[in-house]
Amino acid sequence: MAIGLVLVTSLVIGVYGVRAARSTSDFLVASRRVSPNWNAMAIAGEYLSAASVLGLSGLLLKNGLGTMWYAVGFCAGYVAVVALVAGPMRRSGAFTVPDFAEYRLGAPRLRKLCGCVVLVIMLLYLVPQFKGAGVVLALVSGTPYWVGVVLAGIVVSGSIAAGGMRSATYVQAFHYVVKLLFIAIPAVYLVAHAGADVRAQALHPEWGTHFSDTTPVEFTVDTRFGLDEPVEVTAPGGGRLELAAGDHTVPEGTVYVFPQGSAVPHPAGLPDLGGERWSTPLLNSGGFPLFETWSTLLAITLGCMGLPHVIMRFHTSPTARTARRVAVGVIALLGLFYLFPAVYGLLGRVLTPQLVLLQGTDTVAVVLPAQAVPGSAGTVLTALVAAGAFGAFLSTSSGLLLALAGGLSHDLFQGSVPRLRLAVAVGACVAVLLALPAEQIDINVLVVWAFTVAASTFCPLLVLGIWWRRLTLPGAAAGLSVGGVTATGAVGWSILLPTPDGWMTVLLAQPAAWTIPLAFTTMVVVSRLTRPPDWAEHAVLRLHSP
Amino acid sequence: MSPRREKLTSPQTRIALARGNRPAQHLLPIPGPVDTEAARRLFRRQRRTAVRTVALLSLLLFGMSGAFALWPQLTVLRVSGVPVSWALLVVAVYPLLFLLALWHVRSAERAEEDAAARGEGAAGKGPTEP
Numbered sequence: 001m002a003i004g005l006v007l008v009t010s011l012v013i014g015v016y017g018v019r020a021a022r023s024t025s026d027f028l029v030a031s032r033r034v035s036p037n038w039n040a041m042a043i044a045g046e047y048l049s050a051a052s053v054l055g056l057s058g059l060l061l062k063n064g065l066g067t068m069w070y071a072v073g074f075c076a077g078y079v080a081v082v083a084l085v086a087g088p089m090r091r092s093g094a095f096t097v098p099d100f101a102e103y104r105l106g107a108p109r110l111r112k113l114c115g116c117v118v119l120v121i122m123l124l125y126l127v128p129q130f131k132g133a134g135v136v137l138a139l140v141s142g143t144p145y146w147v148g149v150v151l152a153g154i155v156v157s158g159s160i161a162a163g164g165m166r167s168a169t170y171v172q173a174f175h176y177v178v179k180l181l182f183i184a185i186p187a188v189y190l191v192a193h194a195g196a197d198v199r200a201q202a203l204h205p206e207w208g209t210h211f212s213d214t215t216p217v218e219f220t221v222d223t224r225f226g227l228d229e230p231v232e233v234t235a236p237g238g239g240r241l242e243l244a245a246g247d248h249t250v251p252e253g254t255v256y257v258f259p260q261g262s263a264v265p266h267p268a269g270l271p272d273l274g275g276e277r278w279s280t281p282l283l284n285s286g287g288f289p290l291f292e293t294w295s296t297l298l299a300i301t302l303g304c305m306g307l308p309h310v311i312m313r314f315h316t317s318p319t320a321r322t323a324r325r326v327a328v329g330v331i332a333l334l335g336l337f338y339l340f341p342a343v344y345g346l347l348g349r350v351l352t353p354q355l356v357l358l359q360g361t362d363t364v365a366v367v368l369p370a371q372a373v374p375g376s377a378g379t380v381l382t383a384l385v386a387a388g389a390f391g392a393f394l395s396t397s398s399g400l401l402l403a404l405a406g407g408l409s410h411d412l413f414q415g416s417v418p419r420l421r422l423a424v425a426v427g428a429c430v431a432v433l434l435a436l437p438a439e440q441i442d443i444n445v446l447v448v449w450a451f452t453v454a455a456s457t458f459c460p461l462l463v464l465g466i467w468w469r470r471l472t473l474p475g476a477a478a479g480l481s482v483g484g485v486t487a488t489g490a491v492g493w494s495i496l497l498p499t500p501d502g503w504m505t506v507l508l509a510q511p512a513a514w515t516i517p518l519a520f521t522t523m524v525v526v527s528r529l530t531r532p533p534d535w536a537e538h539a540v541l542r543l544h545s546p
Numbered sequence: 547m548s549p550r551r552e553k554l555t556s557p558q559t560r561i562a563l564a565r566g567n568r569p570a571q572h573l574l575p576i577p578g579p580v581d582t583e584a585a586r587r588l589f590r591r592q593r594r595t596a597v598r599t600v601a602l603l604s605l606l607l608f609g610m611s612g613a614f615a616l617w618p619q620l621t622v623l624r625v626s627g628v629p630v631s632w633a634l635l636v637v638a639v640y641p642l643l644f645l646l647a648l649w650h651v652r653s654a655e656r657a658e659e660d661a662a663a664r665g666e667g668a669a670g671k672g673p674t675e676p
Contacts (some may be wrong), residue, residue, distance in 0.1 A: 024594040068635050069611065075609055075643055082647045083599035086655065155552045203627055279621055281614050281635045297607050308551040321655060335640030342636045467593055542583040544592050 034320050036504040038173045038403055040329030043313045045176030047074070047330070048337055049125075049227035049396035050132025053389045055443035056338075058361035060345025061352075062442075063285065064271055064278035067295065067345075068445060071338040072255045073297050073451075075331060077304025082327040085305045087320040088543035089465045093196065095315050096406060097308055097458050104465040104539055105473045113477060116306045117457045117484050118407035122400050123431060124488075125307070128443040130435035132362070133390065139363050140386045156397045157428035160405070173399030176393035182388025187343040187380040188367050193373055194347060196352065205274030209264045209353050217354045218259045224249045225357065226264035233258055264353040273349055273356060286506040292514065296448060299512030303451030306458030309403040320546070344368055361517040362443055380518060401427050450489045456483035456515040460523050468524075469540040483519030487511055581665065588661040592654060599650040606642060611635060 052074065059067035089391045098114035101107070137148030176449045180263035191199065196493065201207060226247050233255040241256070250256070258264075264273055271277035271284070283296055297425035303311060315324035348364040352371050355361045367390065369381030405423035429436070438446065457480050466477075484530050490511035500503045507514065614620055620631035 051654050065632055072607065072635065072639050072643075075640060076603060079603050079643050079647045079650075080600065083596045083603070116672065200627070203632075276618075279629070280618060281621065281631045282611060290611065293611045293615075294608060301603070301607065321643070321658075324651050324654065328644070328651055331644050331647050332641075335644055338640065339637060467596065523614065541582070541589055544589045545585050546588075546662055 031046065031165075032159055036317065036326050036329065038324045039313070040333060041173035041176045042170075042316075043310070043330045044314070044333035045172035045174070045179065045395045046309060046399035047334065048105050048176065048179050048392055048445065050389060050393045051336070051447040052341065052445050053179060053392040054132050054136070054343035054362050054365055055128070055447065056058065057344035057348065057365045058355075058363065059442065059444050059469075060272075060342060060412045061348040062270060062342050062356055062361040065281040065284075066289070067284040067444070068281065068342055069283055069293055070295060070300065071341065071447070073300030074304070075338060076297070076301045078187075078327055078331045078334065079129070079538070080301050081305045081310065082324055082331070084325045085311070085462050085466060086314055086324045089311060090201045090314050090317060090320040090323040091461070091543050091545075095312060096403075097306070097311055097461065098407070100311075100465065101461065101476065105476055106472070106533070108478075109478055110473060113459075115407050117480060119404060119455070120484065120488060121450050121457075122308060122404035122427070122456050123434065124453060126397055126400045126404065126431035126444060127435045127438055128425070129393050129400065130431055130448035131441075132443055133393040134435065134439070135362055136366060136386050136389045136393070139366055141383075145439050149432055152393065152397070153432040154427045155302050155393060156401055156526055157424050160398050160424050164251070171257055172395045172399065173265070175418065176333060176337075176392045178391040179388045180333075183337070183365070183383045183489070185509075186385050189339045189381060190347055190369060190372055193342060194351075197345065198350050201350045205349070206278040207274075209349055210261050210304070211264060211275040211353065212260070212351050213257045214257060214260045215354050216255060217357050218255045219250050219252060220358060222249065222252050223359075224268035226268065227265050228263055231258065231262045231265075253441045258354075265357065266437040267357055273353055282476045286502075288503070288506050288510065292506055292510050295506075295510035295513035299448060299452040299510070300515055301450050301455075302304075302512075302516060303453075303455035305462060306454030307451070308407065308458075309399045311356050311404070311462075312403060312459075335377070341365070347372065359440070373377065373439060397431075401431070404431075413506075423483055449495075452491060453484060453487045454488035456519045460520045464520070464523055464527075466543055468527075469537045470532050471523065472527045472529055472530040472532045473526065474530045475523045475525075476527040479519045479523030482522045483515055486518060488514040490515065584661060584665060588657060591657045591661075593655045595650060595657065598653075600608060602646055603643075606639070606646070610639065 017367070024325045052071070056067065056071055059070070067339050081477045089100065092100050092103050094103045096114075097118065098111040130152050133152035134145045134148035137143055137151065138145045194202075198212075204516070224247065226243050227243055230242060230244050233243055235241050236257075243256075247268075266272050277284055280289070283292045286292060314323045317326050344365040348361075348368050352364060352368055355364050355367065360367075365385050366382055369385060370378040372378065373381060401424055404427040405421075408423035410428065460479050460483065461476055490508045493499065494505065494508040499508050612637075614631050620634075621629045623630045625633065
């Protein structure tokens, strides 16, 4: 119901803007009359993706407090944007990173290379959005995962092809409000309703994690888990089964009913729920917590400025000054929002620990309210969160799809509105096809992948292009290629292929710590070997002249 | 929403569109600043501000995570029931990020105002936003 309402409202606002869209650039960048407040809200609305609404609380539940660094990174990314790119990018008059590359380095061929990088980043970012939509719809309405993904693709591409960015600005500002309210109200209600006992448990992971109720657990995949103490579970036939302490492997399809108060088993390969590794606020999946945290922080903080849909948004501000101020507003809005995902993760450990066994932690924000508040109030809260999540998915993916389509039609081919519409449809199809097999991959793993590629390609291009006059065309091209190939390849390898243990795993899964310096170094070294044109200094100075 | 809307195209895009698939004949002529020395001074000042902000941001992020790694007691230590490290990571860091960004914007705007004031004094020409 609530999802339907959000959908309908977005579509109405979306279609409302149709008449106004007349030319490609109109379509791509909303009129500059959009007010700064609306603009900041739209940016925040577009930026808060399914990764923020669903992924963060799920990851907190599964991997522990360290995952909150993702949220900090998402927000800190805008500090880097304010400091390094917001003002100068606006002054360059370039709408997209490829535009900027052509302004600063004067080469159409680099534009094509940038266009290709845009495609990679946007696809990596779109896939987890569609995955989020599929998961939420499957959970709320019981449809198979693929139905949600396909439906989401149709809705998003339809609303964009009809309205373009003009409407997207209002749709996305509206979505920020939806997301904030729909995640904040249930969170506050849950905290108040949970009672002192649950709140204390949520803050004291060392007390251990127990099933808060008699809990049936249906294993949908083969699962290995460990038990600290023996537990007597009930099999579906009614037979009682004594599970000894130690490791167990259950085949797909098994159903065990765990009694109330029994300790939650530890799934293999994950930190103990509430254990020391879980409650230490560092990212720790491979045994090198500080390196992993720093590498992820680098990727997210620097990747933010390289995200094509983030950069594009600054051109809706009339001046460089407003562009910077809008970005500061975005930081405030993001900071406010990110106070809430932790609530779901922390309460989820106490109330719905079985999600970890089911590998369904991405759904914790949707499942938790119904579990915590029985009856119709819980259903309403679940609907609220689901609608918020769906709104998150809709607004982010429409922005992403637009940037993707913009990249296709504007940078790689010649732009025109019908072609842009075609590009939207093509982009959505590819993203849907890629999202179908991605059901088992964490939303945030995919999102951080996109950030890592952005941080290893466009971040050095923009930072050096704006602040260093000696950057040259061969330098930029070499750096873009090296950064793009290493970042995409490393994470792809770690997801798709088995990796050797130890340092290699961490370096491949969290490559930002070496790919970003590598890309910067390549750009600097190759630029030093070549000569910048005479007008390079003017091009740089103009970016900083009021 | 106003009925009349202006069409905005970046100069690069206009050139790219007009050019079509033919290779570039000439690049966009970039006008030099009126006073190159003043523009260089402003650029260097803005770069110092940017470096300062990025350094502080790194200090905040890397310092905080480093502190969590160095002193695990931060998770054991509690203030009114909440582990200190959790409170820092989940709540306290956001206002700090906001203040840092705000400070940067103030500094950057002051640099621009100073440059404009000096430019007016020298050439009697006000700043123009491109």
